[in-house]
Amino acid sequence: MSHDASFTNQKFKVIGTRVPRPDGIDKVTGRARYGADATAPGQLVGMILRSPHAHADIRKIDTSAAEALPGVKAVITSADLPDKVGGRRDMLDILENCMARGRALYDGHAVAAVAAIDAETAKRALKLIKVDYKPLAHVTDVDEAMRDDAPIVQPWVRTAGGDPNKPTNVAQISQFGHGDLDAGFAEADVIIERSYKTEQTHQGYIEPHACLASVGPDGQGELWVTTQGHYTFRTQCAALLGMEVAKLKVTSSEIGGGFGGKTHVWMEPVALALSRKANRPVKLVLTREETFRGTGPTCSTSIDIKIGARRDGRITAALATLRYQDGAFPGIWGMLGAMTAWACYDLPNVKSVAYDVLVNRPKVAAYRAPSAPMAAFAVESTVDLVARELGMDPVDFRLLNAAKEGTRASYGPTYGPIGIGPTLEAVKNHPQMKVKLGPNQGRGMACGFWFNFGGQTCSTVNIGVDGTVNVSVGTVDVGGSRASLSLIAAEELGVPYESVKCTVADTATLGHNDTTEGSRGTFSSGMAIIFACRNAVQELRARAAKMMDVPVEDVHWENGQAVALGTQHSNLQPLTLAQIARKSPQTGGPIAGHNEVVADGAGVSFASHICDVEVDPETGQTRVLRYAVIQDAGKAIHPDYVEGQFQGAAAQGIGWALNEEYIYGKDGRLQNPGFLDYRIPVCSDLPFIDTQILEIPNPGHPYGIRGVGETSIVPPLAAIGNAVSNAVGVRMTHVPMSPPRILGAIKAAR
Amino acid sequence: MKVALTGPIRDALGGLASIEIEADTIRELMQRLEDRYPALAPLLDAGIAVAINGEIFRDRWGEVIPRHAEVVLMPRIPGG
Numbered sequence: 001m002s003h004d005a006s007f008t009n010q011k012f013k014v015i016g017t018r019v020p021r022p023d024g025i026d027k028v029t030g031r032a033r034y035g036a037d038a039t040a041p042g043q044l045v046g047m048i049l050r051s052p053h054a055h056a057d058i059r060k061i062d063t064s065a066a067e068a069l070p071g072v073k074a075v076i077t078s079a080d081l082p083d084k085v086g087g088r089r090d091m092l093d094i095l096e097n098c099m100a101r102g103r104a105l106y107d108g109h110a111v112a113a114v115a116a117i118d119a120e121t122a123k124r125a126l127k128l129i130k131v132d133y134k135p136l137a138h139v140t141d142v143d144e145a146m147r148d149d150a151p152i153v154q155p156w157v158r159t160a161g162g163d164p165n166k167p168t169n170v171a172q173i174s175q176f177g178h179g180d181l182d183a184g185f186a187e188a189d190v191i192i193e194r195s196y197k198t199e200q201t202h203q204g205y206i207e208p209h210a211c212l213a214s215v216g217p218d219g220q221g222e223l224w225v226t227t228q229g230h231y232t233f234r235t236q237c238a239a240l241l242g243m244e245v246a247k248l249k250v251t252s253s254e255i256g257g258g259f260g261g262k263t264h265v266w267m268e269p270v271a272l273a274l275s276r277k278a279n280r281p282v283k284l285v286l287t288r289e290e291t292f293r294g295t296g297p298t299c300s301t302s303i304d305i306k307i308g309a310r311r312d313g314r315i316t317a318a319l320a321t322l323r324y325q326d327g328a329f330p331g332i333w334g335m336l337g338a339m340t341a342w343a344c345y346d347l348p349n350v351k352s353v354a355y356d357v358l359v360n361r362p363k364v365a366a367y368r369a370p371s372a373p374m375a376a377f378a379v380e381s382t383v384d385l386v387a388r389e390l391g392m393d394p395v396d397f398r399l400l401n402a403a404k405e406g407t408r409a410s411y412g413p414t415y416g417p418i419g420i421g422p423t424l425e426a427v428k429n430h431p432q433m434k435v436k437l438g439p440n441q442g443r444g445m446a447c448g449f450w451f452n453f454g455g456q457t458c459s460t461v462n463i464g465v466d467g468t469v470n471v472s473v474g475t476v477d478v479g480g481s482r483a484s485l486s487l488i489a490a491e492e493l494g495v496p497y498e499s500v501k502c503t504v505a506d507t508a509t510l511g512h513n514d515t516t517e518g519s520r521g522t523f524s525s526g527m528a529i530i531f532a533c534r535n536a537v538q539e540l541r542a543r544a545a546k547m548m549d550v551p552v553e554d555v556h557w558e559n560g561q562a563v564a565l566g567t568q569h570s571n572l573q574p575l576t577l578a579q580i581a582r583k584s585p586q587t588g589g590p591i592a593g594h595n596e597v598v599a600d601g602a603g604v605s606f607a608s609h610i611c612d613v614e615v616d617p618e619t620g621q622t623r624v625l626r627y628a629v630i631q632d633a634g635k636a637i638h639p640d641y642v643e644g645q646f647q648g649a650a651a652q653g654i655g656w657a658l659n660e661e662y663i664y665g666k667d668g669r670l671q672n673p674g675f676l677d678y679r680i681p682v683c684s685d686l687p688f689i690d691t692q693i694l695e696i697p698n699p700g701h702p703y704g705i706r707g708v709g710e711t712s713i714v715p716p717l718a719a720i721g722n723a724v725s726n727a728v729g730v731r732m733t734h735v736p737m738s739p740p741r742i743l744g745a746i747k748a749a750r
Numbered sequence: 751m752k753v754a755l756t757g758p759i760r761d762a763l764g765g766l767a768s769i770e771i772e773a774d775t776i777r778e779l780m781q782r783l784e785d786r787y788p789a790l791a792p793l794l795d796a797g798i799a800v801a802i803n804g805e806i807f808r809d810r811w812g813e814v815i816p817r818h819a820e821v822v823l824m825p826r827i828p829g830g
Binding site for chain 2: 090160161172173174175176203259260263332335336338339366367368369370411412413414415416450451452453454455456517518519520598600601602700710
């Protein structure tokens, strides 16, 4: 049955209430089962040997001594992972990242793996593997990697449209924009140009990557894994190992954070290959050091911004040149920076040029609104400088130039109803803006944008004979979606929230579901559940008609009950869902609803943040005094979780802005692969983060839902950058704004 | 109808800002792009998105394109 996804502005009964989270007790009592919590009879311990070099030819790997060690059941190298994908470049890149193929491309690149009866034996086996490396020149800085004399990371890479015979580290150049840039700058009374850098950060999820893999001699396999997308993991692992999709069952564990870092495979194909070779289950749990060195952080960047404006405050032209490093494999991260850079503004003449650049660092992965925070840092810092030059209030300047319904976005389409203007108005009226600042204190604000998207989704609703409801979804619960999706089922069926149990199903149970990324979980599974419930209601009406012995077209569904309408049925009492369910064995068997949908139509979202800081001028230490997040969320299904997403995104952004960075030595090795030296914020580093939800409905969803989870990591780098710059009186242009960088900027300005 | 091009799609067609093409659905649009512009094949194979009157579609190929709609071809966007 087809359903209309349009927003209907219906009145809700349970949507928008703050019900208890269904996973809370399991998580605080330790009963929740994460990636490392699965066991299987006869399981082995898997471990990976990693390159100590930033870039090296692998001349030979001798595994004989490791294989001879008692207790070792399998040793694998890239020879055990042959090309099963017909040379398809994107899949080969994934395979090569999982296990080096003749060359180690970064410090921490996997070169071999073992499976042994215990961890001690596995460690000893790793030490017995002899790898003959020939170190090569390396490059880890994005600007250095673009120089003509830079070491080449991937000899097969050519820039599209460039010299077909010349290897390069520039994998892609992407341009977006419209209008006449030269004419726009000629019209400007004020032109400001600045250059910025941001360092590489990790998503910092608390749970490292972990899985339990089992492949039998019959070609059937199972994978228990911490992931944001078990269906995608199934597709990728099956392809890389030459397995049939239906014969690999993947179950997602509880997830201890992902934020984009668990959207595609890292060591899972290795665990499956070890299991296949050993004919035993293999558990593989990465250490924190391995998670930093061998999985995907976000990019470091180098960005130039140029903005021209008239004296009346209108921006006449805007140009961004963005250089993003993708790690050792081509990506589209610079392109995303170019698409998002100017999305908050209504600009007549605008251009973004992005360079995706290879370096000898780990393959970059998505990180919450990938690529947008760095572009926003550069753009929003320069926007503040232009406002200051014009003598305008920075919020008023943004409001004057903000995108609105009918604005042609810098990345192409024309906006429908959007919320950037309302978030800026809310900033103006926010109480924090009236708090008087003291010595060494500064206030900053900034805007941010993220696309959001939906994608392939499949859900089932099963009604039990006691009237309780099981909801099966295929989107991983990364941020509370089981609560919001249970609320949606309760709303549609007219049953209490407590009667609904939502489960993330394994890959053998439901059809394909796209990965939980792009803030799609509640948007897309919510849409599928609404439609599945409406299908179930059709069946409930039919069963009620049988029980009442009336035509089904006379039975309507109202407030969770089947009601026979018409004076001829006035003697019939309504039937509740529970009453209909109780008789289901006699009226046709189980009652269920199912839906599969491509949930396109996700609405874009915007956020504006306010930050107050105090900077110690002697140490350069920054303390965040107050922080407020205002975001357009569409309809907030479960406001606690929406606020939690806002706060979590801001907290990650604060860490990124002030402390976090990958630090590489001259030898190209990562120097701080641990939480002691790579410091993410803890509770004592953060103020209470105030939140304000703006509910501007998405016309493309029956409930008006927009994606929520990503947008609010976009403004913090810039909001904090503007606050720190205002506190110290020097424009900060390099993230993180760690104490040495702040002291250096103050000293340089004297 | 006029179809606007952005980013790598625009670059693949030599910097063209837009093309004229007739299609009633996204499926027809994709088919005609494939037939008429071989240079787009790698991008179409990897997947692109279509914005129709501002709404972005990645996979819903049955979507009808209204007459006089604004149609923009965009890169397919991942998330985190």
